[in-house]
Amino acid sequence: MGKALEGVRILDMTHVQSGPTCTQLLAWFGADVIKVERPGVGDATRGQLRDIPDVDSLYFTMLNHNKRSITLNTKSEKGKEIFTRLIEECDVMVENFAPGALDRMGFSWDRIQKINPRLIYASVKGFGPGPYQECKVYENVAQCTGGSASTTGFDDGPPLVTGAQIGDSGTGLNLALGIVTALFHREKSGRGQRVECAMQDGVLNLCRVKLRDQQRLAHGPLHEYPQYPNGTFGDATPRAGNASGGGQPGWVVKCKGWETDPNAYTYVIAQAAAFPGLAKVIGRADWLEDPEWNTPEARLPKLEALFHEIEKWTMTKDKFEVMEILNPLNVPCGPILSMKELAEEPSLRKTGTVVEVDHPTRGKYLTVGNPIKLSASPAEVKRSPLLGEHTEEILKKVLGFSDDEIKAAQSCGAVGDEHVTADALRLKSTSFG
Ligand SMILES: CC(C)(COP(=O)(O)OP(=O)(O)OC[C@H]1O[C@@H](n2cnc3c(N)ncnc32)[C@H](O)[C@@H]1OP(=O)(O)O)[C@@H](O)C(=O)NCCC(=O)NCCS
Numbered sequence: 001m002g003k004a005l006e007g008v009r010i011l012d013m014t015h016v017q018s019g020p021t022c023t024q025l026l027a028w029f030g031a032d033v034i035k036v037e038r039p040g041v042g043d044a045t046r047g048q049l050r051d052i053p054d055v056d057s058l059y060f061t062m063l064n065h066n067k068r069s070i071t072l073n074t075k076s077e078k079g080k081e082i083f084t085r086l087i088e089e090c091d092v093m094v095e096n097f098a099p100g101a102l103d104r105m106g107f108s109w110d111r112i113q114k115i116n117p118r119l120i121y122a123s124v125k126g127f128g129p130g131p132y133q134e135c136k137v138y139e140n141v142a143q144c145t146g147g148s149a150s151t152t153g154f155d156d157g158p159p160l161v162t163g164a165q166i167g168d169s170g171t172g173l174n175l176a177l178g179i180v181t182a183l184f185h186r187e188k189s190g191r192g193q194r195v196e197c198a199m200q201d202g203v204l205n206l207c208r209v210k211l212r213d214q215q216r217l218a219h220g221p222l223h224e225y226p227q228y229p230n231g232t233f234g235d236a237t238p239r240a241g242n243a244s245g246g247g248q249p250g251w252v253v254k255c256k257g258w259e260t261d262p263n264a265y266t267y268v269i270a271q272a273a274a275f276p277g278l279a280k281v282i283g284r285a286d287w288l289e290d291p292e293w294n295t296p297e298a299r300l301p302k303l304e305a306l307f308h309e310i311e312k313w314t315m316t317k318d319k320f321e322v323m324e325i326l327n328p329l330n331v332p333c334g335p336i337l338s339m340k341e342l343a344e345e346p347s348l349r350k351t352g353t354v355v356e357v358d359h360p361t362r363g364k365y366l367t368v369g370n371p372i373k374l375s376a377s378p379a380e381v382k383r384s385p386l387l388g389e390h391t392e393e394i395l396k397k398v399l400g401f402s403d404d405e406i407k408a409a410q411s412c413g414a415v416g417d418e419h420v421t422a423d424a425l426r427l428k429s430t431s432f433g
Pocket residue numbers: 015016017018019036037038039072073074075096097098099100101102104105124125126135136137138139168
């Protein structure tokens with residue numbers, strides 16, 4: 001049996017991160033993803049944060065695996081004609097341009113539906129309908145406007161953005177789910193539909209527990225927050241430092257080597273059920289008999305002191321030793337793993353979560369593979385396409401163009417003539433990871 005999404009053809013008008021992360025997932029599930037890029041220019045990320053001159057950046061390569069690239073000027077007359085043909089031949093169109101860009105090209109939802117009523121048209125925008133709907137948005141803007149930044153960081157410091165791309169890659173995930181759901185619906189209805197995901201909504205969805213806390217605040221201070229009992233609460237969910245978002249107290253504590261290693265830390269959750277084991281292992285068995293410490297309620301106002309005592313013990317062990325000792329005691333904990341450690345972790349290589357890929361002009365590099373594992377449809381990570389690598393192939397095999405028609409489209413500038421032939425690439429490339 002083939003891949004889960006084999007036979008689904010995606011017209012990929014995405015760029016930067018949010019859209020490409022969605023279409024990359026669909027490609028990993030087996031969809032044929034045709035990435036449309038401007039002739040001679042391409043997705044801006046091809047040239048952003050380049051580590052090797054004149055070579056597609058890691059930014060681009062790590063977000064565009066398993067896709068084909070066609071260069072097409074969708075603003076020229078001939079380009080619009082070809083674009084219309086592509087809409088006819090595809091099941092899904094995905095875009096994350098600034099608001100209105102597709103309408104300005106002349107492709108409104110009404111027109112698209114007329115061209116292909118079965119097409120699913122999926123978009124990412126920064127905001128949904130409302131005062132900011134026309135704004136351009138990047139990751140950190142979404143984190144700031146979606147509730148993440150106001151609730152991240154320490155109480156006495158400024159709002160913080162996180163390293164996880166929750167606005168971009170998070171919204172890309174939402175969009176992929178919307179597309180697959182719409183495809184499922186199309187099986188029954190025979191019709192496509194619009195799928196719209198706003199980055200602000202995506203971030204807010206991931207901050208659900210913080211909206212929960214906003215409402216709890218009306219009924220008194222939030223006991224699990226470090227501000228309790230000595231600090232003050234305002235009228236909005238405050239920043240909680242490293243406190244756990246759930247009902248179990250947790251914190252980041254230092255481990256052996258913290259003076260020189262910025263990641264010699266671990267997260268420990270002092271869950272009630274496992275507390276006796278934790279107290280004993282850190283040398284505080286006395287707490288178990290002490291009414292000042294032996295109930296979760298008694299400990300709640302003293303979490304700072306509690307984690308200080310835990311830290312005195314963790315500082316005598318490295319973060320992996322802490323994990324080895326606490327896990328058998330059912331104490332949830334997690335070492336702070338650096339990107340270097342994750343890149344080198346053999347188990348992640350084995351599961352395909354971290355993959356080495358070969359690229360004809362860049363050579364070998366590491367990427368994050370598909371985080372969603374399907375037993376009957378495992379993802380095989382293939383390198384990203386060079387700009388316009390598949391232009392002729394797509395015109396010929398998807399749209400049925402003759403050689404003369406391809407030449408005519410190239411000579412008027414509707415499609416690019418990058419002339420990267422598959423044969424030339426085969427000579428340069430080795431394996432595809
Ligand atoms: C990401 C973002 C800020 C980038 O903005 P930008 O670099 O100015 O790019 P735009 O999306 O405005 O598109 C640039 C132009 O290129 C045009 N273009 C894109 N592909 C084209 C093609 N193949 N042929 C011809 N023109 C093309 C667009 O139509 C648009 O033209 P217009 O401004 O005349 O309408 C913006 O696209 C955006 O807000 N997107 C939605 C939210 C989002 O996904 N953000 C996360 C990005 S990770």
